[in-house]
Amino acid sequence: MRTFNIVLLSIWVGVIIFASHTIGQQAYDWLPIAAAAEAEPVGHLFSFLVTLGTIVFLGVMGVLVYSVLFYRARDTSDAPAIRGNLKLEITWTVIPILLVTWIAIYSYNIYQRMNTLGALPLAHLHFVEAPAYAEVGNNNMQRAEQIEVIAKQWSWSFHYPSRNITSTELHLPVNQPVRLMLQSEDVVHGFYVPNFRIKQDIIPNQTIEFKFTPSRIGQYQLHDSQFSGTYFALMEASVYVDAPERYSQWLAETATRPPVPAANPAKSEHIQPPAMPLRSNWHTVPPAQPPLINK
Amino acid sequence: MTNISVESTDDPPKLNPMSWKRYFSFSTDHKVIGVQYLVTAFLFFLIGGLFAMIVRAELLTPQLDVVDRSLYNGLFTMHGTVMIFLWIFPANVGLANYLVPLMIGARETAFPVLNAIAFWLIPVIGVLLLFSFFLPSGTAQAGWWSYPPVSIQNPSGHMINGEFIWLLAITISGISSIMGAVNLVTTIFQMRAPGMSFFRMPVYVWTTLSAQLLQLFCLPALTGAAVMLLFDLTFGTDFFSPFKQGDPVIYQHLFWFYSHPAVYVMALPAFGVFSEVIPAFARKPLFGYKTVAVSSLLIAGISMLVWVHHMFASATPNWMRVLFMVTSMLVSVPTGIKVFAWTATVWRGKLHFQTPMLFALGGVAMFLFAGITGVMLASLPFDIHVNNTYFVVGHFHYVVFNTVTMAIYAGIYYWFPKITGRMYSEGWGKLHFWLTFIGANLNFFPMHPIGLQGMVRRISSYDPQYTGWNVVASLGAFLLGMSTLPFIANVVSSWLRGRKASNNPWNATGLEWTTTSPPAIENFEEIPTVTSEPYGYGESHRLAVDPLSHLS
Amino acid sequence: MESPTRSGSMLKRDNLTFGFPVFLLSESIIFVSFFATYALLRWKNSNWFPAGVSGLDIHGAAISTLILVCSSIVIYFAERSLDRHKLVRFRRLWLLTAALGVIFLIRQAIEWHNMPFGLDAGLAGATFYLLTGFHGLHIFTGVVLLLYMYFRSLTPGNYNLGHRGVSSVSLFWHFVDVIWIVLFVLLYVW
Ligand code: HEM
Numbered sequence A: 001m002r003t004f005n006i007v008l009l010s011i012w013v014g015v016i017i018f019a020s021h022t023i024g025q026q027a028y029d030w031l032p033i034a035a036a037a038e039a040e041p042v043g044h045l046f047s048f049l050v051t052l053g054t055i056v057f058l059g060v061m062g063v064l065v066y067s068v069l070f071y072r073a074r075d076t077s078d079a080p081a082i083r084g085n086l087k088l089e090i091t092w093t094v095i096p097i098l099l100v101t102w103i104a105i106y107s108y109n110i111y112q113r114m115n116t117l118g119a120l121p122l123a124h125l126h127f128v129e130a131p132a133y134a135e136v137g138n139n140n141m142q143r144a145e146q147i148e149v150i151a152k153q154w155s156w157s158f159h160y161p162s163r164n165i166t167s168t169e170l171h172l173p174v175n176q177p178v179r180l181m182l183q184s185e186d187v188v189h190g191f192y193v194p195n196f197r198i199k200q201d202i203i204p205n206q207t208i209e210f211k212f213t214p215s216r217i218g219q220y221q222l223h224d225s226q227f228s229g230t231y232f233a234l235m236e237a238s239v240y241v242d243a244p245e246r247y248s249q250w251l252a253e254t255a256t257r258p259p260v261p262a263a264n265p266a267k268s269e270h271i272q273p274p275a276m277p278l279r280s281n282w283h284t285v286p287p288a289q290p291p292l293i294n295k
Numbered sequence B: 001m002t003n004i005s006v007e008s009t010d011d012p013p014k015l016n017p018m019s020w021k022r023y024f025s026f027s028t029d030h031k032v033i034g035v036q037y038l039v040t041a042f043l044f045f046l047i048g049g050l051f052a053m054i055v056r057a058e059l060l061t062p063q064l065d066v067v068d069r070s071l072y073n074g075l076f077t078m079h080g081t082v083m084i085f086l087w088i089f090p091a092n093v094g095l096a097n098y099l100v101p102l103m104i105g106a107r108e109t110a111f112p113v114l115n116a117i118a119f120w121l122i123p124v125i126g127v128l129l130l131f132s133f134f135l136p137s138g139t140a141q142a143g144w145w146s147y148p149p150v151s152i153q154n155p156s157g158h159m160i161n162g163e164f165i166w167l168l169a170i171t172i173s174g175i176s177s178i179m180g181a182v183n184l185v186t187t188i189f190q191m192r193a194p195g196m197s198f199f200r201m202p203v204y205v206w207t208t209l210s211a212q213l214l215q216l217f218c219l220p221a222l223t224g225a226a227v228m229l230l231f232d233l234t235f236g237t238d239f240f241s242p243f244k245q246g247d248p249v250i251y252q253h254l255f256w257f258y259s260h261p262a263v264y265v266m267a268l269p270a271f272g273v274f275s276e277v278i279p280a281f282a283r284k285p286l287f288g289y290k291t292v293a294v295s296s297l298l299i300a301g302i303s304m305l306v307w308v309h310h311m312f313a314s315a316t317p318n319w320m321r322v323l324f325m326v327t328s329m330l331v332s333v334p335t336g337i338k339v340f341a342w343t344a345t346v347w348r349g350k351l352h353f354q355t356p357m358l359f360a361l362g363g364v365a366m367f368l369f370a371g372i373t374g375v376m377l378a379s380l381p382f383d384i385h386v387n388n389t390y391f392v393v394g395h396f397h398y399v400v401f402n403t404v405t406m407a408i409y410a411g412i413y414y415w416f417p418k419i420t421g422r423m424y425s426e427g428w429g430k431l432h433f434w435l436t437f438i439g440a441n442l443n444f445f446p447m448h449p450i451g452l453q454g455m456v457r458r459i460s461s462y463d464p465q466y467t468g469w470n471v472v473a474s475l476g477a478f479l480l481g482m483s484t485l486p487f488i489a490n491v492v493s494s495w496l497r498g499r500k501a502s503n504n505p506w507n508a509t510g511l512e513w514t515t516t517s518p519p520a521i522e523n524f525e526e527i528p529t530v531t532s533e534p535y536g537y538g539e540s541h542r543l544a545v546d547p548l549s550h551l552s
Numbered sequence C: 001m002e003s004p005t006r007s008g009s010m011l012k013r014d015n016l017t018f019g020f021p022v023f024l025l026s027e028s029i030i031f032v033s034f035f036a037t038y039a040l041l042r043w044k045n046s047n048w049f050p051a052g053v054s055g056l057d058i059h060g061a062a063i064s065t066l067i068l069v070c071s072s073i074v075i076y077f078a079e080r081s082l083d084r085h086k087l088v089r090f091r092r093l094w095l096l097t098a099a100l101g102v103i104f105l106i107r108q109a110i111e112w113h114n115m116p117f118g119l120d121a122g123l124a125g126a127t128f129y130l131l132t133g134f135h136g137l138h139i140f141t142g143v144v145l146l147l148y149m150y151f152r153s154l155t156p157g158n159y160n161l162g163h164r165g166v167s168s169v170s171l172f173w174h175f176v177d178v179i180w181i182v183l184f185v186l187l188y189v190w
């Protein structure tokens, strides 16, 4: 009987591990397609988290469901008065400590590899200087394309100082590190491209340096990730990761165009509010002047 | 030690002490106050739920087509505020008010008048917040975090605006919570019956103590932040204005220094309810009682040191990000201890599946899920992807709804016979459970995949790629709305006409079951003397065994 | 001995001895949040004061500090007199404490009146008025409580059951005193 139980238990553990592994592999597909070098390790981390999480979930749920199915009361008598088991309690304290330590170390390693620099500017506040670790691709630094990202209610604009052009589209060269100088002119915004799997809040009146490497050609969406007021949902922009030649071509073409005020969905909606069944007519902050862009 | 007869209170009671009218009076009886809290909180739960329903109706389709954007922002702000400050907090405090004195063998709480004032502030807050819908500026619209500078933009230019009212309400709520906390903590320390040592207190008392200690030592930070924000908004100071000398990130720190612990203020009492209900319906002592009890304090302690995990993507230096990732990971350890203990309690028990047990087991299962996504969120690089997306919204709704609200329901059903002296209807209760359980999962599970896909929270219109899951979530929300109907019907009709309940219908341990249902004005004829640990199921020296049990 | 009753007036006072310090600890966190904000902001901004102002009136504040510290000593002796059942002496010292509190408030009012900048003059103004104002509110509350306790002391037999109310007010007074010392160091000395 005892060996039978052990065999059953092993099979169950095997099933859990297999299922967790499978689901963990599946998890890659739950994230948007990776389009930056920094996104790759996040996928691995997520898969790892899902695998571990599924093991814990299925393990505990297994016990719960088993109990629900097989320990139904047949009368109103009490069950055996088992008050605890020190060894068991120590086990389920120590194992989680080990697990979360493992997760923390793994996460830390990945964070180090990403090194998006986002947190640096707090040095303004004289906080302890941040990253003590070696910067990946330090030698690439010179080549890093530098772009100013200006967020305001409710528009994004991107200024390329090297060519002195401004656009409401963010064009990035593929496989080249880029350095974004994130700035906000009014409230806190957030820079978030799901396909890059990174984000950074933009604190007004600070320039936050944000570095990553786009790795997949295509068109993606930039969202404001920090609630910024009435037209928050409209604060989006297209991000193009281009092949190097296309990128230079775009820069060159755009530079020839004269600056004009950009179209702005928030502004149009503010001027002409759509009719809604439930209207509040509450005061709202008017959208800031749309940026002047080369178009 | 025997009880000494109680002097009659100073002024003779004007109305029959057991009349229903007492629930509408400024009563200082903790049981009346407890019921007042619960009923008031539930009314606000319905209002907050209505807001959520409109929000979900808007999110049925990608475009904006139900409310305008300001109203949308006002609705989700009010939804969060009402649910936290007018539903979960007061419901938990109400349950604690009712139960703690009974559980520790006291006749009343330490500061009855203070306690009553704390309660009566709750409707004041509610009225203030609801009133702000009628201001020309509208309600506050900056989310329940109310981050500056967006929260203090004040486009109406009026001094009395939605944000002003919101800050006022939060400050009053803080005062009420502190009063309630001083009362409960003092009661637990000072008024335990003879023999009721700390390690004989039910876990519910431990969790209430831990939660209220968190209120005492963290909440004032939010009050301080609210006062400064109010100054910025109204008197033109610039504590948090980035373009002057101020710094909005300091507000974020103060806010989360309280508001992370606040999530445990909500969750700990739920853990307490699970720890009472599960042993009673598994007919087994709570497994590892002492570690479960102590882990409550550990959770409270660690949760004061994790707040920056809400600011991983803010202007937070790297050392701080990494440090707070580690502390956040650690908080899952004492939390895990509790989950494992409940699981071990049902293992080899003799399970009964009355409504309270269904809600408790459902709550534990979903908390397991929420805890796992919590640890994922604590993982810094992953959080940077999902921060401020629906993944976070999914995570915390699995806690605040699928765990805490389920636990409050479990508690209400479990102690309903004690509170009202009548049994509720089991059939309606089970229907309520299944509607809630299914609705909650339909509503909140889809938030995880769309969050992973990058759908940002707080947006009033969204990219069509997210439509499918949003429709499921909205349908779940409407189901959840419906699920309150059988509950209301059940509670109202049972309270009026339910079968009479015996003193201990669940054949449970715990002092509250040794007195009458409902308990008399001063709870106990004679103050009991406690001689053993709680949860003596299956042991011979059980307190109070009732032959008329409703277990079956 | 177990406390004689589990309800009734006797016990409520016991609870006050426990509950009031708990409340004060909680209250102190508001001050901590103000102090922390102040410290971070001040550390961050090198140009703290508005143009033309070089600092606060540290001498005046030092005198106020002295007054408050004295009042703490006085209230200590007042309480001790009550312990020794010297009721008249208690009342005198008690009133002296209140008087010192009032003097402090008046000095505070004068300082506010003569201040070269207002609440809206940058962070120096905002933090100054917020901190001293919030603290002043506590002193004011303290004075009111002191006077209330004074009038209660006129009731014959008021202290037959002990004087936990008096002890709590005295504790409160020490509390606002300590807060002031921190405030003095942060706001004036820094
Ligand atoms: C296992 C332990 C837990 C861990 C490690 C954890 C971790 C986290 C993290 C890191 C976040 C921030 C995510 C972000 O904004 O990017 C978060 C959000 C949240 N958690 Fe948990 N959590 C845990 C359990 C709980 C519990 C027990 C509650 C109780 C109610 C809770 C309620 C919340 C709430 C309300 C939020 C979001 C608040 C908001 O953004 O509006 N969590 N959690």
Ligand SMILES: [Cu+2]
Binding pocket: B259, B260, B263, B306, B307, B309, B310
């Ligand atoms: Cu948190």
